[in-house]
Amino acid sequence: MKALFTLAVRSAWNRRFALALVVASIALSTLLLVGIERIRQDVRENFSQAVSGTDLVVGARTGPVQLLLYAVFRIGNATNTMRWTSAQALAQHRAVAWMVPIALGDSHRGFAVMGTSPDYFAHFRHGQREPLRLAQGRAFEGLYEAVIGSQVAQRLGYRTGQRIVLSHGDGAFAANDHADKPFTIVGVLSPTGTPVDRTLHIDLRSLQAIHLDWVAGAPLPGQSLTADEAAQRDLTPRTLTAVLLGLKNRAAVFSVQREVANFRDEPLLAILPGVALDELWDVVALGERGLLAMSALVAVVSLAGLVAVIVAGLNERRRELAILRAVGAGPRQVLALLALEGGMVTLLGVLLGLAIGALALAMLGGWAQARYGIAFGLGPPSAAEWQWLGAVLGGGWMASLLPGWRAYRLSLADGLSPRI
Amino acid sequence: MTATAAAPEVDSAGEPGTAALQVEDLRFRWPGASTDILDVPELHVACGETLFVRGPSGCGKSTLLSLLAGVLVAGQGRVAALGQSWSAQSSARRDRFRADHLGYIFQQFNLLPYLSVLDNVRLPCRFSARRAARAGAGSAESLLARAGLPEPLWRRAAGELSIGQQQRVAAARALIGGPEVVIADEPTSALDEDLREAFMDLLLGECAQTGSALVFVSHDARLAARFARQVDLPAINRARA
Numbered sequence: 001m002k003a004l005f006t007l008a009v010r011s012a013w014n015r016r017f018a019l020a021l022v023v024a025s026i027a028l029s030t031l032l033l034v035g036i037e038r039i040r041q042d043v044r045e046n047f048s049q050a051v052s053g054t055d056l057v058v059g060a061r062t063g064p065v066q067l068l069l070y071a072v073f074r075i076g077n078a079t080n081t082m083r084w085t086s087a088q089a090l091a092q093h094r095a096v097a098w099m100v101p102i103a104l105g106d107s108h109r110g111f112a113v114m115g116t117s118p119d120y121f122a123h124f125r126h127g128q129r130e131p132l133r134l135a136q137g138r139a140f141e142g143l144y145e146a147v148i149g150s151q152v153a154q155r156l157g158y159r160t161g162q163r164i165v166l167s168h169g170d171g172a173f174a175a176n177d178h179a180d181k182p183f184t185i186v187g188v189l190s191p192t193g194t195p196v197d198r199t200l201h202i203d204l205r206s207l208q209a210i211h212l213d214w215v216a217g218a219p220l221p222g223q224s225l226t227a228d229e230a231a232q233r234d235l236t237p238r239t240l241t242a243v244l245l246g247l248k249n250r251a252a253v254f255s256v257q258r259e260v261a262n263f264r265d266e267p268l269l270a271i272l273p274g275v276a277l278d279e280l281w282d283v284v285a286l287g288e289r290g291l292l293a294m295s296a297l298v299a300v301v302s303l304a305g306l307v308a309v310i311v312a313g314l315n316e317r318r319r320e321l322a323i324l325r326a327v328g329a330g331p332r333q334v335l336a337l338l339a340l341e342g343g344m345v346t347l348l349g350v351l352l353g354l355a356i357g358a359l360a361l362a363m364l365g366g367w368a369q370a371r372y373g374i375a376f377g378l379g380p381p382s383a384a385e386w387q388w389l390g391a392v393l394g395g396g397w398m399a400s401l402l403p404g405w406r407a408y409r410l411s412l413a414d415g416l417s418p419r420i
Numbered sequence: 421m422t423a424t425a426a427a428p429e430v431d432s433a434g435e436p437g438t439a440a441l442q443v444e445d446l447r448f449r450w451p452g453a454s455t456d457i458l459d460v461p462e463l464h465v466a467c468g469e470t471l472f473v474r475g476p477s478g479c480g481k482s483t484l485l486s487l488l489a490g491v492l493v494a495g496q497g498r499v500a501a502l503g504q505s506w507s508a509q510s511s512a513r514r515d516r517f518r519a520d521h522l523g524y525i526f527q528q529f530n531l532l533p534y535l536s537v538l539d540n541v542r543l544p545c546r547f548s549a550r551r552a553a554r555a556g557a558g559s560a561e562s563l564l565a566r567a568g569l570p571e572p573l574w575r576r577a578a579g580e581l582s583i584g585q586q587q588r589v590a591a592a593r594a595l596i597g598g599p600e601v602v603i604a605d606e607p608t609s610a611l612d613e614d615l616r617e618a619f620m621d622l623l624l625g626e627c628a629q630t631g632s633a634l635v636f637v638s639h640d641a642r643l644a645a646r647f648a649r650q651v652d653l654p655a656i657n658r659a660r661a
Contacts, residue, residue, distance in 0.1 A: 003546035007532075014534035319529045325491055326526070327593070328519020328547035330512055415486040416524065416605070 004333060008340040011320070018309050019345055025302035026349025026396065031357050032295035033388040034381065038357070040288050041384070042376050044281065047073070050194040051244075051273050053125030055253050058082070058090060058260055059242035061267035065283065068276040071102060071242035074112040074195050078104065081239035086265055090243060093259070095252040098123045100244040103207055103237065106166050106178070111152045113166050113200045115207030115237070121147075123246055126194045136160045137187035143206050143231050147187035151197040160185050166200075166210065178210045181227045205235035245270075299392055303399040306345060310338065310403035314410065321411045335401075335408040342400015343393075350392055354381075438503040440601050440633035441465040441488055446497035447659075448480075448487060457483055459659040460497075463651070467600065470627060470634040472644045475653030481637045484653070485605050488635065489522055490514040502600055519548035523594030523632070525604040525623075530590030533579030537564065540578045541592045544599075551597030563592040567622050584615040591623050598630035606638050620646060 012019055051057075051072050059067045060080030069075040084101075091099035100123050103115035121132050121139045137160035140147050148158055158164070162185045166178045183202065191197055209230040225233075247253055253272060260270035321334055329337075358378060365376045381389060443463035449456045457480045465471050475481045486492040487499050490506040493514075499506050502521060506514055523544070531540045541560040545552035564574055567588040573581065578589065587607055594602050604623065608616040624646060627634045636647065644650045 007546070010534045011532070320532060323526070323530065323532060323543075325515075326489070326518075326524035327544045328515055328522075330515035332512070333515075415491040416489060416526070417482040417486065 004329075004337055005340060007324075008337050008344065011317075011337070012341050012344060015313055018313065019341075022302070022306045022309050022345055023349045023352060025305050026299075026346055026392065027352035027356060029295065029299035029302045030350045030353025030389070030392055031360075032298055033292070033392065034354065034385050035357055035360075036288075036291050036295055037382070037385050037388055038361075038376065041382060046193060047280075048274075048277060049127045049192075051124075051126060053123075053129050053246065054244045054273055055247045055250060056245040056257060056260070056270045057242055057273055057276075058087075058245060058268055058270045061269045064269065064271040064276040065280045067242065067269055067271055068273060068280065070104065071244075072195065072273065074104065074114075074199065078241045081241060082243070082268060083266060084237045084240060086263065086268060087240055087243045089263075089265070090245060090260070093256065095247050095249065095256050096245055097248045098246040100124060101204055101237070101240045102242045102244065103204055103239070104241045106168055106207070106210075107170050108152075108164060108166050108200050109156060111149075111156075111198050111200055112195075113146075113202060113207075115202055115204040117204055120201065124196075124244070126192050126196065130192070132192065132196065133190040134187045135190040137185070140186055140201065140203050140206075143203065143209055143235075144181060144183045144227060145186045145202065145206070146183040147189060147201045148185055149189050149197040149199045149201075150191040152200055153188045158185055158188070160188060164200075166202075168214070180224060181210045181230065204237045204240075208235045208237050209233070299395065302349075303346075303392075303395050306342060306396060307399045307402050310342060310400065311406060314403055314407055317407075318410055318414055321407060322414055322416050325411055326416055331408045331411045334411045335404040338404035338407045339397065339400050342404070343397045346393055346396025346400070349396070350389055354389075438467065439464055439500070440467045440469065440502060441635065442498070442500045442503075443488075444498045446487065446494050446499055448483060448492070448494050448496075450483075456659045458487070458657055460484070460657055463656060465601075465633050465635060467633055468631045469649065470624065470647045471636065472647035472650045473635060473637045473653055474639065474641060474644060474650065475637065476639055479653050480657060480659070481653060482605060485524075485603055485635070485637060489524055489603055490518050516548070519544060520550045521600045523596075523599040523602040525587070525590045525594045525602070525607045527606045528583065528587070528610045530593070531578035531581075531586055533577060535578055536575050537569065537578050537581065537589055538574045540589055541596055543593055544596055548597070551599065553597075555597035560592070560596060563596060563626070564589070566626070567592050568618065583610050584612075584619070587611060587615075587619055588622060591619065591626070595623075595626045595630065595632070599632055602627055602632045602634045604634065604636045607636075608638065608640065608643065616643075 057067060057071050059071055059078065060082045062079055066076065070078050087099060087101050090096060098119060100120045101115075101117055104112060106113040118139055118141070124132055126132075134147070135150065137147070146164065152158065163182045164185065165182050168178060183206070189196060209227070212230050212233055213225045245256070247256060257270040257272070260268050324334060324337075361376050361378050365378070368376060441463070442465070443460050446458060446460040447456050448458040473481065473484075483492065487494055488501070490499075490501065493507050501517070504517065509517060532543070535543070538560055541564060545555055561574070565571070569585060569588060573585065578586065581589065587610070590607065594604070607623075608619055611619060620643060623634070636643070
């Protein structure tokens with residue numbers, strides 16, 4: 001067996017160029033399969049870390065997944081707002097322990113600005129029910145104060161004490177800048193690995209103040225107020241994007257959900273974050289399965305390439321097989337030689353794919369975290385990834401039995417005189 | 421119950437008196453062919469004997485050699501090496517027997533191009549512990565030295581050698597570990613006259629030294645005189661008579 005192994009290695013090395021291409025294509029399909037599996041798992045992991053300890057998310061009536069996406073993940077925009085009075089009514093509900101208001105819509109250099117109340121820092125939980133922690137400074141107290149997420153601070157190089165200007169909407173128009181009412185950064189949050197890292201938090205009253213002299217998304221001409229003048233006005237917010245509710249007793253969650261659905265003053269929707277997340281996965285799973293199917297196809301194609309390269313080379317190797325037969329190798333050893341070669345090529349491809357994957361994670365992990373807020377783990381392959389690896393290895397080895405079988409037949413038919 | 425004689429042990433082969441190769445009533449036809457290519461009533465090669473088999477191309481020489489080497493198995497008749505019938509052995513056993521007791525030289529392209537010259541010579545020792553043990557350390561080197569290959573070539577890839585050098589390496593490979601039978605299939609056809617004489621000197625000299633029987637097939641009648649016995653294949657093959 002050892003004799004065969006060294007022969008297989010030397011023989012394969014002799015044809016290294018063609019085989020290297022096969023190794024590369026197997027590496028690529030391994031990278032795809034394991035990469036997509038890893039991304040799938042880590043995205044789910046990250047998403048499910050984003051909110052915990054919140055029993056209900058309430059917003060204007062829309063789809064549950066949509067409400068979850070814009071209220072929790074800052075993906076997409078709310079189509080409708082809910083009234084401040086409705087939020088207050090909910091806060092007064094006998095089963096509700098706490099209520100955190102959320103008002104979105106403005107931005108700062110691509111990061112979402114969220115109006116909320118100081119309760120946010122007291123009640124919001126992420127991951128394993130972890131509270132928000134301040135890396136620097138303090139929570140906002142007064143007007144025109146902002147607490148920024150860790151990614152905002154890191155990407156834009158902000159520290160406490162700096163003054164920043166918010167943009168109306170997504171900041172597409174520079175003219176829309178709320179330049180007349182600059183904010184001061186009073187706190188920087190510790191990293192959470194959730195959308196919080198990419199958010200600037202301000203008080204709802206500040207949000208109201210910068211929009212006092214605006215109507216329908218544009219500043220009223222000739223009516224502009226200075227920051228100090230605005231501070232003198234009534235800054236009670238009028239509308240919100242959503243509210244997060246914590247209940248005194250989780251058992252009441254469904255009855256509260258029903259009551260919200262039947263809310264008299266305006267149409268509202270209450271969702272359980274976990275349930276909405278599951279619905280989201282149901283939608284996403286379709287795409288995921290499509291991606292996995294594509295990568296599986298790529299794997300099949302690259303294994304077909306393996307077979308093609310080895311089979312195509314067989315005719316030139318009939319002389320080699322005859323020599324081996326003459327010195328005492330049996331047809332079964334010839335088959336073993338080919339199977340060994342296929343196994344080695346597949347194994348090399350899989351290992352190379354894993355190495356490239358690890359390298360890519362190490363190099364691009366920080367970028368993905370900053371850009372998309374998704375933290376990728378560098379750890380050992382998960383059970384599902386092992387399954388894919390095993391499938392590629394097993395498939396490659398099985399595929400190499402095909403040329404092996406042909407070589408077996410050839411060496412039986414040729415004997416010592418290959419008819420080339 | 422009749423006590424059937426157990427097949428003799430492989431290593432008892434080669435005792436004085438047994439034939440190196442023996443063919444009796446051999447008939448062979450390729451699958452799908454309508455006529456026999458070989459019909460040889462009798463062919464006998466004694467241990468240590470050198471036999472020249474003359475025959476034009478296409479008369480079944482290569483088929484006969486494959487049958488003698490136990491790579492092909494006769495449909496009818498008996499082909500035995502060292503007293504052991506090939507057809508009585510399992511295919512795995514035939515392969516091992518061939519590795520242990522036979523050396524084979526092809527017409528050309530004898531060497532694995534990706535192995536060094538030395539590794540090519542030692543190739544039979546990878547498949548046969550018996551050959552490896554009989555060869556011992558240093559025998560590949562001394563064979564190559566006697567074959568006239570300068571030492572700097574030994575570690576080169578076999579593919580870099582000239583045809584004449586390659587055939588001498590092939591002879592060294594067939595002879596390593598002193599197999600009882602050496603079979604050569606037109607090994608000089610690609611060599612010019614000087615190289616041919618040098619090759620024949622090497623092959624016959626080494627076979628004489630180790631006591632190996634040599635079956636040498638060629639259409640070149642000029643070489644026949646150097647052998648103890650000559651056979652004309654068309655004369656002993658009744659298939660096309």
